[in-house]
Amino acid sequence: xxxxxxxxxxxxxxxxxxxxxxxxxxxxxxxxxxxxxxxxxxxxxxxxxxxxxxxxxxxxxxxxxxxxxxxxxxxxxxxxxxxxxxxxxxxxxxxxxxxxxxxxxxxxxxxxxxxxxxxxxxxxxxxxxxxxxxxx
Amino acid sequence: xxxxxxxxxxxxxxxxxxxxxxxxxxxxxxxxxxxxxxxxxxxxxxxxxxxxxxxxxxxxxxxxxxxxxxxxxxxxxxxxxxxxx
Numbered sequence: 001x002x003x004x005x006x007x008x009x010x011x012x013x014x015x016x017x018x019x020x021x022x023x024x025x026x027x028x029x030x031x032x033x034x035x036x037x038x039x040x041x042x043x044x045x046x047x048x049x050x051x052x053x054x055x056x057x058x059x060x061x062x063x064x065x066x067x068x069x070x071x072x073x074x075x076x077x078x079x080x081x082x083x084x085x086x087x088x089x090x091x092x093x094x095x096x097x098x099x100x101x102x103x104x105x106x107x108x109x110x111x112x113x114x115x116x117x118x119x120x121x122x123x124x125x126x127x128x129x130x131x132x133x134x135x136x
Numbered sequence: 137x138x139x140x141x142x143x144x145x146x147x148x149x150x151x152x153x154x155x156x157x158x159x160x161x162x163x164x165x166x167x168x169x170x171x172x173x174x175x176x177x178x179x180x181x182x183x184x185x186x187x188x189x190x191x192x193x194x195x196x197x198x199x200x201x202x203x204x205x206x207x208x209x210x211x212x213x214x215x216x217x218x219x220x221x
Contacts (some may be wrong), residue, residue, distance in 0.1 A: 072190050089149060093175075101149070101150075101152075101153070101197070
């Protein structure tokens with residue numbers, strides 16, 4: 001397969017596409033390398049797409065933030081549990097896991113938010129709400 | 137004790153730092169009014185957000201108003217000083 005033909009998988013959380021890896025097939029469970037979401041992949045008419053596993057549950061958001069922290073090498077502190085509670089509140093009231101410290105309920109502020117995915121932790125030492133921290 | 141002043145807390149219902157500020161005030165038996173800005177209806181929310189932005193220059197929470205003093209973020213030292221506790 002040439003590089004121009006590399007297949008990609010659409011992530012419904014970060015709304016980005018990531019590279020399809022060798023060994024994956026219909027029904028594989030994969031982790032989005034951009035946001036850390038666990039996805040079951042399937043082929044649709046528009047190409048490969050990921051389905052959120054355990055959507056809307058505490059398990060989903062915990063797996064996602066733990067996955068993201070592992071990918072980026074970030075750490076948590078004692079505010080993590082309060083933030084998870086805030087994320088659950090956002091899901092219940094506003095329909096998805098938006099940043100608990102922001103007013104805006106738009107896809108770019110789905111946790112981990114776009115500024116965090118874009119490198120805010122490297123720049124500021126932490127993300128906007130203080131969930132993800134750069135290792136000391 | 138600065139409770140002669142009206143104390144108002146502008147907060148987001150899901151924000152952990154806002155919760156810490158409320159917990160801190162409760163623990164010190166401070167009487168205060170609080171507004172969870174994210175739970176207001178749209179027109180009221182716009183009004184309160186404008187007010188918060190005018191007072192603090194940004195839309196960041198919590199905001200605690202003690203008389204003429206404005207504290208942005210959860211800051212126990214500033215709260216203690218402002219409330220004389």
